[in-house]
Amino acid sequence: MLKSITRPVLSLLLSTTLATAAHAQTRVTTPREQFGHDIGADYVLPNYQQLLAYWKKLDGESDRMQLVEIGRTAEGRTQHMAIITSPENHRNLARYKEISRRLAKAEGLGEAEARRLAQEGKAVVWIDGGLHATEVLGAQQLMETVYQLVSRNDPETRRILNDVIILAVHANPDGMDLVSDWYMREKEPTRRSTAGVPRLYQKYIGHDNNRDFFASTQAETENLNRQLYHEWFPQIMYNHHQTGPTGTVMFAPPFRDPFNYNFDPLIVTGIDVVGAAMHNRFVAENKPGVTMRRGANYSTWWNGGLRTTVYFHNMIGLLTETIGNPTPMDIPFVANRQLPNGDLPFPIQPQRWHFRSSVDYSVTANYAVLDVASRY
Numbered sequence: 001m002l003k004s005i006t007r008p009v010l011s012l013l014l015s016t017t018l019a020t021a022a023h024a025q026t027r028v029t030t031p032r033e034q035f036g037h038d039i040g041a042d043y044v045l046p047n048y049q050q051l052l053a054y055w056k057k058l059d060g061e062s063d064r065m066q067l068v069e070i071g072r073t074a075e076g077r078t079q080h081m082a083i084i085t086s087p088e089n090h091r092n093l094a095r096y097k098e099i100s101r102r103l104a105k106a107e108g109l110g111e112a113e114a115r116r117l118a119q120e121g122k123a124v125v126w127i128d129g130g131l132h133a134t135e136v137l138g139a140q141q142l143m144e145t146v147y148q149l150v151s152r153n154d155p156e157t158r159r160i161l162n163d164v165i166i167l168a169v170h171a172n173p174d175g176m177d178l179v180s181d182w183y184m185r186e187k188e189p190t191r192r193s194t195a196g197v198p199r200l201y202q203k204y205i206g207h208d209n210n211r212d213f214f215a216s217t218q219a220e221t222e223n224l225n226r227q228l229y230h231e232w233f234p235q236i237m238y239n240h241h242q243t244g245p246t247g248t249v250m251f252a253p254p255f256r257d258p259f260n261y262n263f264d265p266l267i268v269t270g271i272d273v274v275g276a277a278m279h280n281r282f283v284a285e286n287k288p289g290v291t292m293r294r295g296a297n298y299s300t301w302w303n304g305g306l307r308t309t310v311y312f313h314n315m316i317g318l319l320t321e322t323i324g325n326p327t328p329m330d331i332p333f334v335a336n337r338q339l340p341n342g343d344l345p346f347p348i349q350p351q352r353w354h355f356r357s358s359v360d361y362s363v364t365a366n367y368a369v370l371d372v373a374s375r376y
Helices: 007-023 031-035 048-061 087-091 093-105 111-120 137-151 155-163 173-184 206-211 219-232 265-284 309-313 355-375
Strands: 065-072 078-084 123-129 164-170 236-241 250-255 290-293 316-322 329-331 351-353
Touching (some): 031 137, 048 173, 087 093, 236 355, 250 265
Parallel strands (some): 123 164, 250 290
Antiparallel strands (some): 250 316, 329 351
């Protein structure tokens, strides 16, 4: 049979095989294999030690991921960041990092050289989770997003990996261990709750860890600021929070007016471009219940937080606030959120809500941001 195959056919088969191999990678461990359940399953909440063990395993299995330690926490844990991009980009990571720095600093850089560097470089996008530890979705969606980026082989994911360097950053390891262990202490799943944690989930300042990014007094703040403003200089940073406005699933940019007129207008229009892409993707994927602008009171005026300090460094800073908890909940009926409007184009009906759906919404938002970074 083989002898009857012509030389052109053999060449075609060989080229197809090589092309397929170029896009393929070694299979990685799934969350279900690692934890015994999917990320976002009801009544379970992995802690930071489990997250870190999983990331270390993925780091060893995938050539798309490099796990780096960015410092120590207030309680002495190691704080980690996963750098995710294509294998080819990983081989040139130092060069792309230097390009990002030069473009951000712009010292002695003319327009022609800046355009050349922008053409050569890769977009750098920061996605974090877990800063406010009782807002448990942030760290869980980060695990799921990392898994999807290192495992998926669809054309969009491959394009993103080729065009973008993703920094997946855990913002509060101490808090994740504390809150997850508190939730899982109950043997009866239906008795589990994230409420009533008996001490601060950041050793010294608790919830006010998101008020520290202009003063940088805490170890974790220093670790994050170092990566943002001394090491990587991402063009887009995305800060995940909870919870969403009542009667919705999520708030996502654009933010309400008036915007902070101290910023370069490109900051504001850049936020609007990325925000519009997020909302468009939610509608396209039939994920209702995402509001914007006057749908919540979030703005660009408080400038001491993780998301807002980046504006003074000419970065696009994004915030989402999303509902969800491993203990199932209900989306209530809110009369003024039932009809579509400019701030809520696709309302959601009252319904029972599960944590996995919140994870899925977060991944959709992350992919929308990464798609914009890849295209523009």
